[in-house]
Amino acid sequence: MKHTFLLAFLFLTTFSFGQKTTFNIKYSEQLAVFVFMQNISESYPQNVFKTEFQKSRYNNDHYKDIVSKFDKLAIDYSYSFDGFPYGSKIPMQTRDILKKNLIETKNLNDFKLRSVGILPNKTVCDLAEMITLFTPIYNELIYNPNKEQFEKQLVEITRYSKEHRIEVFFEIGLLFYNSSWDNSIPFEIAFYPLPNSPGFTAQAFYNNFISAIQTNLKDYKDLFSVMLHETFHIIYDEQSLEVKKDIDKFFKENKSKSSNYSYQILNEVLATALGNGYVYEKLDGKIDSNDWYYHKYINLLARKIYPIITDYIAQKKPMDKDFIDNYIRIYDENFPDWINKLDNIMAYRYIISENQDDFNSIREMFWYRSSEENDTEISEASIDKMQKTPLTKIIIVSKNNKEKLKLIRKQFTELKKWHFNADKDFSYKILLEDKSQLILLNQKTATIETLIKTLK
Known part of the structure; x- marks a missing residue:
């Protein structure tokens, strides 16, 4: 793809077509500092945040010791949804819940109160204290030098979202995936600046999307097509147990020897065809001629199934057995050797x-x-x-x-x-x-x- 982005990937209750899901676009200082500390830790590869920190006056034993303690905080726990077909639902991740709470609270005291019970209280308090200590450092090194340009971008991104009615793509995804959403739950989108970078990052979880955007970004169709790509993963994840069991059955009952591997790749292929294909085309007026995805198998299959995706959207039909059978047929007819690659x-x-x-x-x-x-x-x-x-x-x-x-x-x-x-x-x-x-x-x-x- 034209931009480097991180993939990661989660929702609930009823949806009535015609109602709109609210998309709130914002800057979250708390989240930005948390991500900054992640990126300057020893466990992360070299990146623009680490470069800025290493050449600063804060690159000394005192602050490096705090970063080391941050890196060692036990904040990663998870549990699986065992009642769902294997691999069809993303496990709960405590790190993502912490990021969600950082985005949705106004200050670190509220964050601590919201996060009680997710982790031991001391761990939550230590994390909040470290974020407090590094907030002025982050602002001095990253935010303030890029503040004017970033805040301008935030205004432009918000305007772009409203002008292009981004919530409509979300509704299209809900219908196609036969999924659901409670419209009283807003979708919280948090951006933060990424200086000296050729691309942006992207991650979606629960009711959140987060992205570090390069400070020279001016064309937002790539950003929003990737944002919707990641959001479609959430919609797929939020399919009901009954829908997921039906999809699992459709694949397992299909006689094709490739049905298993076509199933494994389904989630990423659908998000790519919908986000990088359909959304991009609607935003730009033409199909993106570049690769839609950096992994060739996903890119090629997403392009092949694109016509049936657009046909289902046009007919306002949810994915069904016929869709799955056609998807597997396309996989077989075009890529019969993939099962051995x-x-x-x-x-x-x-x-x-x-x-x-x-x-x-x-x-x-x-x-x-x-x-x-x-x-x-x-x-x-x-x-x-x-x-x-x-x-x-x-x-x-x-x-x-x-x-x-x-x-x-x-x-x-x-x-x-x-x-x-x-x-x-x-x-x-x-x-x-x-x-x-x-x-x-x-x-x-x-x-x-x-x-x-x-x-x-």
Whole structure:
């Protein structure tokens, strides 16, 4: 895409077509300082915020110690919605709830009161104190030098949103996804300045969208198409349990051998076709000729399904069984070999290995991933857990090879007649009954990279 953006991705109750969801556009100093501290911490790669901090007078042991303590705060917890089909609903993330509370409260005391019970009180209070200490630093280094231009942008963005009736795209998404929203819940959009950057960031969660915008941004159609892309993820996530179960059933009952992998990519493809395709076209008057998404599989499939997306929107029809069947057919007819493309199927993976370094090796080879689970024990229990997911299944055997390979063969009915030589390096791939690929790597002397390259 023309802009670099971060993907991340969450909603509730009833929607009546004709009513409007409110989009509140604002600047949140509290959020901006929180994000600033994230970006200058040691765990983050080099970025414009870190560069400004490192060349400032605050780059000393005292403030670096505060940043280090911030980085070590235990603020990341989550829980899954186990009643929903696997992967169809985003787990709750406490970090995102904290960001939501920073956006929606007027001061840090209100933030603490709102956040009581999410984390231990001391953790919330420590976080608020750190934000307080770094607020004047953030303002001196980032906000004040860019204040005039950013505040002008904020006025222009607000005007652009109203002139182009952005809430209508939200309503179109609700109808297409057969999802719901309580219009008494406003959508809170928080922007903050991003100096010396070629692109903007984008993240949506709960009823929030946040974005750091480059200070020279003047054309807002890209920003809003990406914003709606991320918002469509929220709408997809908020489909009812019944709708999600129906979609899951439609994919599983389809006879295509590619139905599983076309399902795995669905969420991102739909958001891309709707946001980067439909919304962009409506804002600009023509379809974007550039890549709609930076990952080629999503980009290509989103373009192929675009005609049926626009047809459903024109007819004001929600996605249904016919849509899913046509989607899978388009996947099959245009990309029949994708089921064997490693950089496609490795985007949705479950890895079992007794060597922790193997996880990093896989990530280096296949950097793009939408879903990943890991386990460090090859056992009946771990394999059983793996089999309950629709993800690509990778098992790397490097210890007690003969014993472990026998266990694997016993656990997978598809391997009943499989023969192997445990004393030799080999790789093996087979399509399982659940239409996910199983990849076995038997490691004696070869590297993981070498074994993967031998896969056919």
